[in-house]
Amino acid sequence: MSALSPLAPGRLTGMALPMALWALHFVVVYGLVGLGCEHGWQSRTLAGGNLLSVLLVALTVLVLVPVVALGLRARRAWRRHAANQAGDPRQRRHALIAMAATALAILAAIAIVFTATPALLLPPCAT
């Protein structure tokens, strides 16, 4: 991905991307609980657990992959920009955003895990 792509870690949209993935995950797992409970997925089994909980965990792992990848990429970009920033205002600008992208990716990963942990602990459709 080139540095000019809107999703590059030095761009504002790239910076917001990990949190956008958190939001996507949040909406999908919430919607899935409503959908699954309506259709009785909690009483079907898959891979040793109930279908709904297994789906929720699988989705969580699935979304963590790009979040972690974005975090690592942002960290690399941050280091690169930070190393070159002396005397180059362009690098300094992108270093700020890449640093923020790194921190936001970490926070997004924590929030995703935090959100999904109850899926391992609670029966999915109890009210």
Add this chain to the structure above:
Amino acid sequence: MTEANAAAPAPPDAAEQQRRLGALQRIWANGPGLVGQLTAVNHSTVGLRFIATGFAFLAIGGMLSMFIRLQLAWFGNEVLDPDRYNQFVTMHGTTMMFLFAVPILEGFAMYLLPKMLGTRDLPMPRLSAFGYWCYLFGGLFLYSSFLFGGAPDGGWFMYVPLTDATYTPGISADFWLIGVTFAEIAAVTAAVELVVTVLKTRAPGMSIQRMPLMAWAILVTAFMIAFGFPPLILASILLEIERAFGFAFFEVARGGDPLLWQHLFWLFGHPEVYIIFLPAAGMVSTLVVTFARRTMVGYRWIVVAIVATGFLSFGLWVHHMFAVGIPLLALSFFSAASMAVAIPMGVQLFAWIATLWSGKPWLRLPMVWLMGFFFIFVLGGLTGVMLALVPFDWQVHDTHFVVAHLHYVTIGGMLFPLFAGLYYWLPLVTGRQPGESLGRTAFWLVFIGFNLTFLPMHLTGMLGMPRRAYTYDAALGVEWLNLLSTAAGFVLTVGMMAVAVDVWLHFRHGRRSAANPWQAGTLEWALPLPPPPYNFASIPVVDDREPLWRDPGLAQASAGTAGLLGDPAGGRRELLGTGMISGAPEQVIRISGSTWLPLLAAANIAVLLACFIAKQYLLAAALLVPLLAVFLRWAWTTGDRHAPLRIEAAPGVALPSQAACSQAPGWWGLVISLLIDGSLFASLVFAYFYLWLGAEVWPGPGSETGALALPVLALVLLVGAGLAARLALRGNDRDRPAQLRGGLLAAAALGTGFLVAHGAALAMVLAAPQQHAYASVVWTLAGFHGVHVLVALLGSGFAWLRSRHGLVDAQRRLDARIAVALWRYTVGQGVVAWLVIHLFPRLA
């Protein structure tokens, strides 16, 4: 930067300097007299109007709360009868949220941002003036309900079925739905305006890492408005058409679901708390730096925290619905997010404390208010984490504990920083220095009054005193605590009145202030006090986050006319447009001056809505004609349609004018507007699937899926319109105006064909919208998209006309780009709507 530095010609002589300053004054001043006031669009005027109107509504909402406290002072009181109590509680909450908190913060942002960012005005001044009139008329509209058979009384959250036509006959709920939505136009237009301001009009050199934290906070807030307000706007529209035309969205008997309202309302309602908190936090970040007299500790961490808060606040909405019977696992997602949001809030708080700790704090009046903020807001945050726990929430749900919590958060988190900001920026408006003595007395009255009013409510709530009820049971034994709350409420009120008196005395008799009285570092303090209507005679060039600390000569340089845009040779209001991240100069933006159009448009809408509420639907529809005429005139005369391709910002620095610049504010305004519209559309699609999830039959009774042939034809016509528009733009870029105009006409014809074909396809298979939620939501979805096709048709007609007048060509592409972008968006939305309407029921 190099370009900007190159712009250092020999300074003009004294006579030339005077001529330029005189010209700037003439170009930027509002007109004289009442007409000048009614036609004003300048950001200082509009911002101050938002602030003054906001404080007026604060006073009204505060008076309502005094009646509420009197009623609750003792059990069995009869100050207000139950109906009146419900009206006052509803209007108090509605006023404080929609007519005070959000608009006043927008007002502060509109007044301050251009000055803090080193520019002369907002890039779309008519839009903010229009927003103000909508806000004022919407507020008056809402309050006029007292004159027409009763104010709304369904609570500020307006839950259905209580507020549907069966349980709230009459027009009180309509006043709420229409009045609040009208006033919300201001929030949405402000969001568009503020995003473009922050991203495109910062002073040269103010790259992203030098942006004031206030600007970061406003930027994120504006995006939150863009995503947070549409769900409520949609919910209000759905409920209003259910009430007015008998559609079925929320009525269970016809396949609707009352919880849909709660989801949409709180999908707005919780981010709303952060929408009012983040700008206040931006004020705190600004003041802390000034009064600690050092740069912010952890600037970057605060940026991260602001962005994270903006996102996480959207994962909290169901914590208002913990008691409605949603699966526990789903509740725990929201519980987790509600606790997680404490992390970025804590980061900001610790950064502020660290800054004060390592600085040399200067305990002036604004700082005193900030101390109050720290104390109260932390307590409110802690009870917030308590309420995020599902079992605890069940215990205190709908009790006064929640009332205590929400007032600690909103008054602590928003009102205290607001008063701090008010005192801090007063010298900028008046050129006078606020006195300390009465202000400090007022602070202590408010602080003590506030805590004694709301601290006891934690206890009365835990003892079981319900909220939203006009009285309580003597057996609870909470009457003495309530009497204390009421008495302290009056202390709080006296404190607020003392603030008002103090500010009034300040305006009349305040001591003249020297420039930059707080020795602050941000650009607004480079201005002479009070500032001229054009703010900066020369656009300043900055190289630091606190430019005034770094470059003490900056104030004098920007008050002279030797720098960027110092020579108003074009005789127009001009701003400098800069790069989103780099802050490098990239265009000269010519903006509109004083005009009647914003007032005319808002007044037209007010009359239209009045006709609607009076059930004069034909008249209301007829009023769309003058409204469209006003908007057409508006679009035609925006900025300077005859601007040259390049304009000299300084000798030797020629920059493109906005019509010729790919980064034009009009373009970004369109992008943000479409984002908001996309959020509105997504809310409607959410409503569709939510209703589907709870429905027993889908399609509902009387409707069927029917044959696919006609819907497919409609889709082909729509996609064809999009392709024709693309070809039109390609023609324009190759300097073939005939191809542009032909393509636009073809797109319009194909779009019209789509409307006819799709309308016919739906009419054949769908029941009347009054029959079932399925028909209601599908007709609404199709109608919503149909309106977009009409807008795209108008956009094409407009660009066609501009091309006929020779105002669009391969260099000046803006109008053509906007028309084509409207088609691209409309086709994209149409494809999604088509899949939902025609494909999904066949699969489900």
